[in-house]
Amino acid sequence: MLEAGLCNYVLITYGHNARSGDSMKKLLFAMSGDDAIFGHFGATAGYAMAARRAMHEFKTGPQTWKQIAVGQRKWANLNPRAMMYKQTMSDRDYDTAPRVVEPFGLYDNCLISDGGRACIVTTLERARDLRHPPVTLMGLGMDNPSADLTRADYLAGPTGARRAGRQALKMAGITLEDIDACQIYDCFTYTVEITLQDYGFFQPGEGCDWLRGGTIEPGGSMPVNTSGGLLSEAYQMGMTPLTEGVMQLMGRCEERQLGPQTKTRNPEIILCSDNGGILQSHACYILRRV
Amino acid sequence: MTYTKPLPQINPDTKDFWEGCRSHLLQIQKCSECEKPRWLSSFMCPYCLSTNTRLFNSSGRGKVYSFVVYHVAYHPSFKDDLPYVVALVDMEEGFRLLTNIIGCAPEEVHCDMEVEISWDDVTKDVSLPKFRPVVRIHP
Numbered sequence: 080m081l082e083a084g085l086c087n088y089v090l091i092t093y094g095h096n097a098r099s100g101d102s103m104k105k106l107l108f109a110m111s112g113d114d115a116i117f118g119h120f121g122a123t124a125g126y127a128m129a130a131r132r133a134m135h136e137f138k139t140g141p142q143t144w145k146q147i148a149v150g151q152r153k154w155a156n157l158n159p160r161a162m163m164y165k166q167t168m169s170d171r172d173y174d175t176a177p178r179v180v181e182p183f184g185l186y187d188n189c190l191i192s193d194g195g196r197a198c199i200v201t202t203l204e205r206a207r208d209l210r211h212p213p214v215t216l217m218g219l220g221m222d223n224p225s226a227d228l229t230r231a232d233y234l235a236g237p238t239g240a241r242r243a244g245r246q247a248l249k250m251a252g253i254t255l256e257d258i259d260a261c262q263i264y265d266c267f268t269y270t271v272e273i274t275l276q277d278y279g280f281f282q283p284g285e286g287c288d289w290l291r292g293g294t295i296e297p298g299g300s301m302p303v304n305t306s307g308g309l310l311s312e313a314y315q316m317g318m319t320p321l322t323e324g325v326m327q328l329m330g331r332c333e334e335r336q337l338g339p340q341t342k343t344r345n346p347e348i349i350l351c352s353d354n355g356g357i358l359q360s361h362a363c364y365i366l367r368r369v
Numbered sequence: 370m371t372y373t374k375p376l377p378q379i380n381p382d383t384k385d386f387w388e389g390c391r392s393h394l395l396q397i398q399k400c401s402e403c404e405k406p407r408w409l410s411s412f413m414c415p416y417c418l419s420t421n422t423r424l425f426n427s428s429g430r431g432k433v434y435s436f437v438v439y440h441v442a443y444h445p446s447f448k449d450d451l452p453y454v455v456a457l458v459d460m461e462e463g464f465r466l467l468t469n470i471i472g473c474a475p476e477e478v479h480c481d482m483e484v485e486i487s488w489d490d491v492t493k494d495v496s497l498p499k500f501r502p503v504v505r506i507h508p
């Protein structure tokens with residue numbers, strides 16, 4: 080539409096009072112349908128079902144997911160806008176958190192937040208005249224396996240992330256080696272693991288080793304969810320990864336800014352993901368600083 | 370005592386299934402075009418879109434594909450059941466259903482565990498297909 084001249088600026092926006100209102104709870108409850116007969120409700124249990132199957136098929140579990148929850152919290156502790164800015168999380172905090180729907184405990188779940196996000200899309204030509212440095216879209220991929228849980232065969236991977244990731248990298252003309260950081264849709268800790276695994280950052284079951292030593296944390300070799308993400312900043316649907324990816328490349332992230340001050344690479348290319356249903360739909364997109 | 374948990378929303382698609390349950394029969398739809406069984410019931414085959422369907426009785430035996438253990442009651446009527454198990458069970462005939470695993474402790478449940486049907490008559494009109502571990506009697 081921008082290229083065709085139908086519009087000049089496109090505003091992508093989101094706002095929700097999910098925490099103070101009850102619409103999110105109602106939505107999740109309504110989604111349950113007849114699953115409620117068996118006491119099966121909401122998204123946590125759907126992803127927990129996927130995560131449990133993954134534990135059976137390859138080496139994963141709370142020891143892997145802990146490194147995601149704790150690692151992302153360290154980013155949130157650098158982000159004054161994050162709901163968890165002032166709350167640190169230790170390994171012990173994660174281990175001793177209340178069980179919610181096993182195999183998930185409290186900190187495997189994302190937050191429920193009040194808030195809003197916005198992002199403006201325009202042509203590169205127009206963007207060059209604006210106040211902030213432009214960020215371009217290098218590649219995009221989507222894949223929607225989209226079957227009901229009782230017919231899903233992708234819960235332990237490969238999810239839609241496999242094909243979507245390949246498409247996005249191909250369109251961008253780059254490989255994973257070129258990625259400086261990731262902003263992954265992290266409704267649950269396991270979602271981050273299976274997404275990175277399906278993109279090819281590590282082989283099935285090697286996530287625990289790949290994450291060890293703070294790979295995704297400040298100072299790490301592949302920073303992930305540098306705002307704290309949905310787990311520790313705020314749940315703003317796919318807008319949390321999108322806005323963080325864009326702002327990092329613009330250099331607007333202050334204390335958590337990627338680069339020398341967080342002992343990470345200066346970001347030039349950031350890979351982001353979005354995900355819907357119970358791993359039923361997936362989008363991967365790659366952003367670049369111009 | 371009144372049953373306070375959610376009951377099935379029976380509609381023309383799912384009527385046959387729940388009527389079967391009432392007589393303790395696991396009546397499952399099978400597509401007459403592509404021969405794939407499906408659960409829950411639906412007007413159209415989700416694999417080939419055919420509306421040509423017949424019913425068959427499942428053996429009621431299968432294996433746990435995956436399961437979760439609830440420690441939180443999302444509906445107050447489940448509070449007394451905590452912790453309880455919800456599972457996806459892969460049935461012998463090649464379809465998968467959502468159910469509860471009963472008759473064993475949650476920590477005994479595992480993926481690929483063999484299970485068999487155990488009817489739970491929750492009201493005079495509704496029986497729910499639940500599953501329990503297969504008990505093997507060793508000589």
Ligand SMILES: [Zn+2]
Nearest residue numbers: 400403414417
């Ligand atoms: Zn068919």
